[in-house]
Amino acid sequence: xxxxxxxxxxxxxxxxxxxxxxxxxxxxxxxxxxxxxxxxxxxxxxxxxxxxxxxxxxxxxxxxxxxxxxxxxxxxxxxxxxxxxxxxxxxxxxxxxxxxxxxxxxxxxxxxxxxxxxxxxxxxxxxxxxxxxxxxxxxxxxxxxxxxxxxxxxxxxxxxxxxxxxxxxxxxxxxxxxxxxxxxxxxxxxxxxxxxxxxxxxxxxxxxxxxxxxxxxxxxxxxxxxxxxxxxxxxxxxxxxxxxxxxxxxxxxxxxxxxxxxxxxxxxxxxxxxxxxxxxxxxxxxxxxxxxxxxxxxxxxxxxxxxxxxxxxxxxxxxxxxxxxxxxxxxxxxxxxx
Numbered sequence: 001x002x003x004x005x006x007x008x009x010x011x012x013x014x015x016x017x018x019x020x021x022x023x024x025x026x027x028x029x030x031x032x033x034x035x036x037x038x039x040x041x042x043x044x045x046x047x048x049x050x051x052x053x054x055x056x057x058x059x060x061x062x063x064x065x066x067x068x069x070x071x072x073x074x075x076x077x078x079x080x081x082x083x084x085x086x087x088x089x090x091x092x093x094x095x096x097x098x099x100x101x102x103x104x105x106x107x108x109x110x111x112x113x114x115x116x117x118x119x120x121x122x123x124x125x126x127x128x129x130x131x132x133x134x135x136x137x138x139x140x141x142x143x144x145x146x147x148x149x150x151x152x153x154x155x156x157x158x159x160x161x162x163x164x165x166x167x168x169x170x171x172x173x174x175x176x177x178x179x180x181x182x183x184x185x186x187x188x189x190x191x192x193x194x195x196x197x198x199x200x201x202x203x204x205x206x207x208x209x210x211x212x213x214x215x216x217x218x219x220x221x222x223x224x225x226x227x228x229x230x231x232x233x234x235x236x237x238x239x240x241x242x243x244x245x246x247x248x249x250x251x252x253x254x255x256x257x258x259x260x261x262x263x264x265x266x267x268x269x270x271x272x273x274x275x276x277x278x279x280x281x282x283x284x285x286x287x288x289x290x291x292x293x294x295x296x297x298x299x300x301x302x303x304x305x306x307x308x309x310x311x312x313x314x315x316x317x318x319x320x321x322x323x324x325x326x327x328x329x330x331x332x333x334x335x336x337x338x
Contacts, residue, residue, distance in 0.1 A: 051101040052084035053211035058288040071271035083209035084169030098263040103169025121258040132291035133253040135177035137245040138225035138232045160202045161222040163213045170210030174226045181249035197336040233289035249308040
């Protein structure tokens with residue numbers, strides 16, 4: 001499976017400057033015989049979507065469908081895909097964006113604190129989320145290392161791939177899944193911390209994003225890839241030699257979207273977000289192996305139902321987890337990797 005990344009920073013910056021200049025000229029123009037200023041038509045609008053690495057295929061299918069709606073007629077998109085944390089920090093630092101789609105809530109929260117996303121971004125019926133997934137294991141054909149649950153990842157001869165939690169939202173979901181699974185099994189926090197310490201001794205490389213970890217795995221490195229269920233299913237559907245194991249205890253992954261306050265096209269951006277929650281769009285997400293957030297659409301698909309499925313809220317929420325686990329100096333991950 002050939003997977004490429006779009007690095008759009010220079011083109012996005014130049015494109016946005018051009019659009020800003022055009023908008024300034026258009027806003028000052030007066031049509032002959034009229035006192036009303038000229039307003040941009042839909043076909044003059046370009047939305048910039050800045051997203052994490054894995055939903056590229058889904059959005060590339062969804063954008064033409066949105067363009068076929070009255071609200072999206074003629075709208076074009078600039079798209080950028082990379083590790084969720086990197087993308088969030090890039091937008092915070094000035095990368096132009098109209099819509100952001102990240103792996104996890106803290107990457108939106110960073111932009112809320114920066115004044116770039118409204119505090120009310122998650123007050124809709126879906127709490128700001130657009131898709132769900134679960135943390136699962138990708139293993140080699142025939143599952144030669146007999147990987148069934150979290151304890152099997154610590155076998156002496158098992159190498160595990162997971163991305164870098166400093167850059168990847170997927171990596172953070174993986175760590176919270178492991179931690180929560182141990183607690184659900186009745187382990188103490190000290191025992192869970194010791195598990196993580198041993199776990200990282202089995203990780204030979206930490207790529208920047210979930211997509212890069214998948215590339216490393218299909219390239220022949222490692223015995224187990226921990227990642228998004230949807231990403232593993234996509235690899236399998238594209239002919240990669242990977243089998244999928246959903247452990248008995250795992251976490252529900254919830255992926256957020258939001259509008260950036262600096263967008264010059266908030267109305268169109270909101271129309272795009274509204275479209276993403278329609279049955280038509282949610283079906284496309286389902287076909288790309290995400291778990292739809294619209295129940296009526298979710299019920300048309302068949303997904304593995306883990307025996308114990310927990311959420312980040314069950315573990316105290318992202319606000320507590322971000323500080324407790326992912327502080328680069330004092331967090332649990334820094335401690336166990338040291």
